[in-house]
Amino acid sequence: MSRTRAPRPTVEVDLLALDRQVCFALAVASRNIVGLYRPLLEPMGLTHPQYLVMLALWEESPLRVCEIADRLSLEPATLSPLLKRLEAAGLLTRGRDTRDERALAVSLTAAGRRLRSKALKVPPAVIDRLGMDLGDLEAIRDRLGVLIEATRRTA
Numbered sequence: 001m002s003r004t005r006a007p008r009p010t011v012e013v014d015l016l017a018l019d020r021q022v023c024f025a026l027a028v029a030s031r032n033i034v035g036l037y038r039p040l041l042e043p044m045g046l047t048h049p050q051y052l053v054m055l056a057l058w059e060e061s062p063l064r065v066c067e068i069a070d071r072l073s074l075e076p077a078t079l080s081p082l083l084k085r086l087e088a089a090g091l092l093t094r095g096r097d098t099r100d101e102r103a104l105a106v107s108l109t110a111a112g113r114r115l116r117s118k119a120l121k122v123p124p125a126v127i128d129r130l131g132m133d134l135g136d137l138e139a140i141r142d143r144l145g146v147l148i149e150a151t152r153r154t155a
Contacts, residue, residue, distance in 0.1 A: 022147075036129050040122050044115060045089055049082055051119070057092065058116050062107040064097055073148075091115060 034048045056071045069076045086092045091112035097105040
């Protein structure tokens with residue numbers, strides 16, 4: 001006795017549904033995360049993009065403008081106003097690179113180096129506000145790294 005199965009009904013997937021869009025999820029998550037940082041960075045006198053510049057310089061200083069731009073995935077023209085504001089705030093200096101006079105080097109000032117101790121409180125505060133496990137957040141960051149690399153390969 002052979003038994004045949006009834007065909008399964010096909011469900012149409014709307015590929016244009018907003019909640020299915022990776023771009024939308026990333027845009028909302030990015031906006032919300034940056035919003036979490038804002039009240040933590042304001043007492044330090046930093047915007048989120050300025051904080052990213054400072055993170056790069058706390059890792060290594062001096063850096064050429066092009067090196068900072070590469071690390072932050074920014075165009076040098078976008079980076080220039082950020083650097084000017086940080087220099088005006090007394091957190092960094094810009095000058096000719098001793099290795100290459102054509103390049104502009106960015107160095108932390110003493111005030112910029114001191115600000116790092118205040119910044120050490122930011123990551124734990126963000127983790128606390130999110131109420132998520134550090135391992136989960138690191139896994140998300142790592143998966144986003146894979147996505148970022150995939151987008152770079154297609155660019």
